[in-house]
Amino acid sequence: MTSTTSAPATSTAQRTTIAKALNAGMRAAMERDPKVLLMGEDIGKLGGVFRITEGLQKDFGEDRVIDAPLAESGIVGTAVGLALRGYRPVVEIQFDGFVYPAFDHIVSQVAKMHYRSQGKLRLPMVIRIPYGGGIGAVEHHSESNESYFAHTAGLRVVTVSTTDDAYWMMQQAIASDDPVIFYEPKRRYHERGVLDLGGATPDLADAPMGLHEAAVRHEGTDVTVLTYGPMVKVALAAAQAAELEDGPSIEVVDLRSLSPLDTEVIEASVNKTGRCITLSEAQTFTSIHGELAAHVQQHCFYHLEAPVLRVGGVNIPYPPSRHEEVFLPDLDRVLHAVDTVLSY
């Protein structure tokens, strides 16, 4: 297995969680640039309901880690004003299902300010959204709504699956002059991985990958699984299970960026394997799945041995959590899809 998470054995490498890596990434960005500030509900003393901003208010003060009124449109709308004044706001949406009151600002103002000003105004801001299911939550706490934002020109949409990415991509997103929707796989927050902090004063140039590059997390020759965020782990488990049983050789591509897509890595992988599965928790209808499938059939047509299959949520509202076990794609569903594409 090849993995970009395997860090060089330096003294700065440590095992930590995605949650802590995100926190460390924000901290590094705040130390580097006094214009970076955080805003959201409960992010101060509490450190956010997931504790991702823990300790930051204590160290950077209430003016840079702002406990905002409970109003998502207000949070994103005022962040627009702060960005216009020269700040780099990083806002936290408490849960995926609560971004909708801010949807208007994100798609009509955040996404379009640079365009409508003909490049004169920039909105360097990050909107952090903990997303996805699998934590037994009540409704509106488990959604994968990334397609709405990837559909909107002017936004960059990224998501992480490793501690290393959590740390570096957070800093890259904050440094980006474009607005970035940053999806955090909440179900994976407490999973550990190796993180190389890159020295005492981390330099963004040390980042192992660009913000919009896709990573091949597991090399394979028979079928490509295009996935991201919380589902990367599922795909890797499927690849390993198949490998142990001398089954098909599965290549796992972690997209990392949903807008823009790293089409080079996608096409290279599918052209090599000739078979492709898309895997995400998002409902498949008019989703990232559809975009990936369309892209692959258009650009890898002569290499394809089978139709592209989409493994994702069925087209229902996110169900009550007692159904999660079957609603969320798991290893068996991935392996079933692998068998299906191989049967053509």
Add this chain to the structure above:
Amino acid sequence: MSDEEVARSAAPTTPAGDLPGGSAAAPARGLHEPPERDITDGGPDMVQFLDSEGRRVPLTDVNSPYASFLDELGPDDLRGMLRDLILVRRVDSEGFALQRQGELGLWPSLLGQEAAQVGPGRAMRTQDYAFPGYREHGVAWCKGVPPENLLGMFRGVNHGGWDSNENNFHLYTIVIGNQMLHAVGYAMGVQRDGDVATGDPDRDTAVMAFTGDGGTSQGDYNEALVFAAVANAPVVFYVQNNHWAISEPNDRQFRVPPYRRADGFGFPGVRVDGNDVLASYAVSRAALERARSGEGPTLVEAFTYRMGAHTTSDDPTKYRISAEVDIWKAKDPIDRMTKYLTAEGLVDQAWLDAVAAEADELAKRIRHACQTMPNPPHSEMFEHVYADPHPLVEREAAEFAAYMAGFED
């Protein structure tokens, strides 16, 4: 509408203070029975310095807190105000004409609201930042944005043809209410930059956010008031209550006038006669100075009237009676300032003729600028989607260019 109905709709509303406990309890009425509207009279709380006849209103408890700002004005300032009113009206009528002649796709007229905009426009300092809706041509004028720059978006060649940071006048915002939050966020940035309450008049900065009476129904408007109050942000909310939101009278937006709602958010609200440029100037000055000196937000409601259609696409004859417009014609902001300054001996016919000639020249300039505005090359539509390169946009731009090149010989 009967005479009796016109009279009723023109009757002043009961002042808030007369209701027990200041409550805004509405009288019982049927679902489709309109409440009484204070269509023409702003009530006893309204700050006014010039009445509709152009006479100075005696000092009262209501207007005297603002009088000192007028004492500072010399003859040139007063003449400058009238000149602005006249030129801004001409910009507006030219915009309207250009739309009718097919040069613009749309024009939102400010007819009747000139004083409501020139007042705050002149009260703002260079460093103060304005966040407009889409009808703030008078504020743009005072902030130094060339009027021809406003035409691009209505002609369809751009989404805003000026650099917001050049004159501290943000791009027009079409989604009602969004700009209110942008203003508050900007003001929060001003606070963090330490540009409030320094005592340096060239440094202390306020932000002004403009919306209409319809806009006060939006969540964003109300969230902006919450955020501003909590942050004690240096922002002035300026509601132009022009009584109509397209076809909906303002009784479809509120039962308590906007200025009185400020109380519930925890900062002062003031109603000002929006057709009286002296009053709208003085009240804006006070609110802006409050903001700059770190005392926090103020809500100003300019009580005014949209004399024309909502935009050139609107047909007010479908919903509005002409008697209402006639009542407001008699309150015209330009007539009243002209009468006042004439009576004071500050302007005469020769001065007025000179400004009229200036207005003609301005109109000619705008017309020429509009008609000669180049269409942008279509390739430009791919530009500035992102600040940094985005492969999808680049790929589609290249495909588009190749496709278009196929038509060239």
